[in-house]
Amino acid sequence: MNHNRRASGAGARLAVLAFSGLFALVFSLGGFIGGLQPLYRTLRAAWEVQGWQPVPAEVLASELQKSRGSKSITYRVSARYRYTFADTTYEGTRVGLDDSGGSDNVGDWHHQWQARLQAAGSQGRPITAWVNPQQPSSALLDRSIRWVMLVFHLPFALVFTAVGLGAARIFWRTLVPPGSAPGSEASPQQPLQSAAPRSSASRSQASLWFFAFFWCGIAFPLAAVFWMSGSPWWVHAFTSLFVVIGLALVYLALRQSVTAWRFAGARCQWHPAQPRAGQRCEVVLWMKPRAAAARRHGTATLRLAQYRVDDAGSGSPERLVESFDRTAALVPEPDGGVRLAAQFELPEDAPTHGARRSRERVDWRLEVLRDDGTVEVSYDVPVQATAQAASAPDRFADPPDWGREVPISTAPQTGAAPAWPPDVRVIETADHWTLSFAQRGWRWAAFAALIALGFFVQAWWPDLRAGGWRLLPLGFLLAFAVHAATRRWTLMVRDAGLAVRQSSWMWRRVRLVPGEATTSLFHKVLYASGSKVQARQTFHAVYARVPGEPQAVQLTPAVAGADGAVAVARAIGDAWAHRRGRFSAGAARPTGASASGPQAGWLACVVLLAGLWAAAGLMPGSLADGSGAWEDSLRPADSRLVTAQDAGDAAGLERALREGADANLLNARGSSMLMLAAHRGQLAHVDLLLRYGAAPDLRQTRSDNERGDTALLRAFYGGHLAAAQRLVQAGASLQVRNRWDWGPVHMAAQSGCVPCLQWLADQGLPLDEPAAASRGETPLMLAAAKGRVEALAWFEARGQDLWARDPHGQDALGWARFGGQAQAEQWLLARQPPR
DSSP states (O other), X not given: OHHHHHHHHHHHHHHHXXXXXXXXXXXXXXXXXXXIHHHHHHHHHHHHGGGOEEEEEEEEEEEEEEEEOSSXXXXXXXXXXXXXXXXXXXXXXXXSSOTTOOOBOSSSHHHHHXXXXXXXXXXXXXXXXXXXXXXXXXXXXXXXXXHHHHHHHHHIIIIIHHHHHHHHHHHHHHHSOTTXXXXXXXXXXXXXXXXXXXXXXXXXXHHHHHHHHHHHHHHHHHHHHXXXXXXXXXXXXXXXXXXXXXXXHHHHHHHHHHHHHHXXXXXXXXXXXXXBTTSEEEEEEEEOHXXXXXXXXXXXXXXXXXXXXXXXXXXXXXXXXXXXXXXXXXXXXXXXXXXXXXXXXOOTTOOOTTOEETXXXXXXXXXXXXXXXXXXXXXXXXXXXOHHHHHSOOTTOOSOOTXXXXXXXXXXXXXXXXXXXXXEEEEEOSSOEEEEEOOHHHHHHHHHHHHHHXXXXXXXXXXXXXXXXXXXXXXXXXXXXXXXXXXXEXXXXXXXXXXXXXXXXXXXEXXXXXGGGGGGEEEEEEEEEOSSTTTOEEEEEEEEOOTTOSSOEEOSOOEESHHHXXXXXXXXXXXXXXXXXXXXXXXXXXXXXXXXXXXXXXXXXXXXXXXXXXHHHHXXXXXXXXXXXXXXXXXXXXXXXXXXXXXXXXXXXXXXXXXXXXXTOBOTTXXXXXXXXXXXXXXXXXXXXXXXXXXXXXXXXXXXXXXXXXXXHHHXXXXXXXXXXXXXHTTOOTTOOOTTOOOHHHHHHHHTOHHHHHHHHHTTOOSOOOOTTTTOOOHHHHHHHTTOHHXXXXXXXXXXXXXXXXXXXXXXXXXXXXXXXXXXXXXXXXTOOOO
């Protein structure tokens, strides 16, 4: 047996060594590579370039490179520029502080620099380069710190490194246990003293601090990234919630540490040393002066408590099953501390501390209560069970028997009546007797659905005018909110029997039950709430069995407690006996029938949803996209530029540009004036904006709801070849792709512009490139989805496969059906090869 125990202990130790060593290696490397190294490299570079000197530089070439991963696309701006320093000409390629040239998709720094470089190169304008005077061959264009990127690396530097160091500490403590070092053995003449028991605050403070550090190390940097990225207000509010939770965790950890410091050095002694079930025991607790300094009275309450801990799953929820309180006086000690003493009588069936009863772990604790009755600190109690206690039935078995049906007698009862549940209201009229049940849970669900609805409307408001799939979740949330807010459950006892009515503005269901079913009533548990016996409450529903039907009929929703269910059931039985004995069945009265069907609330939801859609599409831009504040912040020249562009006034546009308006001005949704002009095919506007410095490859990246288009993509999407050719002449790249990986050919296919497609083919662009960042669709599939039959015919003449499939198995015919394009569907069906 000893050999097996040693082998088991060695195996467990090897497992701990393996896992802790692996965690230490992986997380330490992750923290160093993903956090510490980038932070050090960035900060060191920012310090070194402070003394570098600015010189004008000529842009020779620039490119925005993309790297496609399995789930995301990263970007890297590359440049080549020429500058002169001390009569010597040099060429540089470094753009920012990061000289490693890595790619990322954090923020739009790469896109903005590509737009600036492209504009400077196409217009022949110089840019500023910062040159190292000690080594003039070293230069860069942007010496500012990318704070968003710096914050992005913080979770790796803090959390990963901390986890790695913690795992390394566990590895070392397992490899070299305390007391195993040479010279640490106890002397036979001086045996080891038993350590003072650790309080609950001392045991939990380390884990609480670790969790708070872990949470804050991730939540704070990510919130800062969103705050600095120009996200919508609701994103800021949502991320701020995690920051508030992190601050609350820090507060709890600090409070726990103060409690642990206050009770540090306390000693606890039991008489006998191991209290046994059914016996009297005494406890003496010695505490330092700081532990008693905060008390208002000269006494303290000690509690001996038995907890049951469900440690079979995650979280280990616990519940207090019984407790014994004693008031103890604070007796001063010579060293300035205080002493507390109390006696307890353990129950006859007290189980052993740490044993398992009813699949739960038993914890006996000595708790020191605050003046308000809450637990300040606790210590484990080494209770031992007797043989009789170990075999006794468990009084605190949990959870309740969910499936057990408890019959309810409706015969006249003697003695005190069960307590009436507070959430049930009685309404009695001459025609019927009615129970109305509160629906508080449904009301809270409606409140949560309305909050979610508000968030989604705010997030999708700019795109609601396009309709599509976004209307489906909005419609579902609206319908659920209306249903939950108006849901009612009533039970009517009438001459003809019982009527169970569940109704809302969205749905109505009425179930008729014969009155004789009240002789077979029963109740059973539907759910329970609370984690402790004092706070735990079971909720029961009343059922009736109807002769000839296999399933029992639920008469009531869940009511609090078994007594509440019994009181309701007896009241139903009394009401039926009263009506049956006092009134006739009433053959001439209509009895009705069970029914179920929709209500007028669906029509109201459709009207509200249609109104929301119309509001998003018809309201002016200053109201629909939140641009009112944006317009108020514009300079007069910029405001005139926006007005001229919206009105199609080329002369007004030129006057605004001459007055100093920003040619790269973005509207409230992130679209530049050049993008708007290109989309509308306003060639004169495009030419004017380009002549005054508009960047042809500027991306639409302000809002996450947009595709990230450029002016060239907008021109092809609008089917304006002349505008597109002018943009290419100004330096716009034909290799551009938006966030969905749609390029110029994808956009031209959707517009159905055959001359655009022909021109792009003449430039050598591929015609069958799939959009990897979307669903893998080709330009031909997009043309089918938009119903562009002329474009489909052009693709067919160019030898494109009409029946190629995307990664999801859809061909052009499937895309035409998805877009609801009947004409394109018929065109494709006429060319479908026989199967």
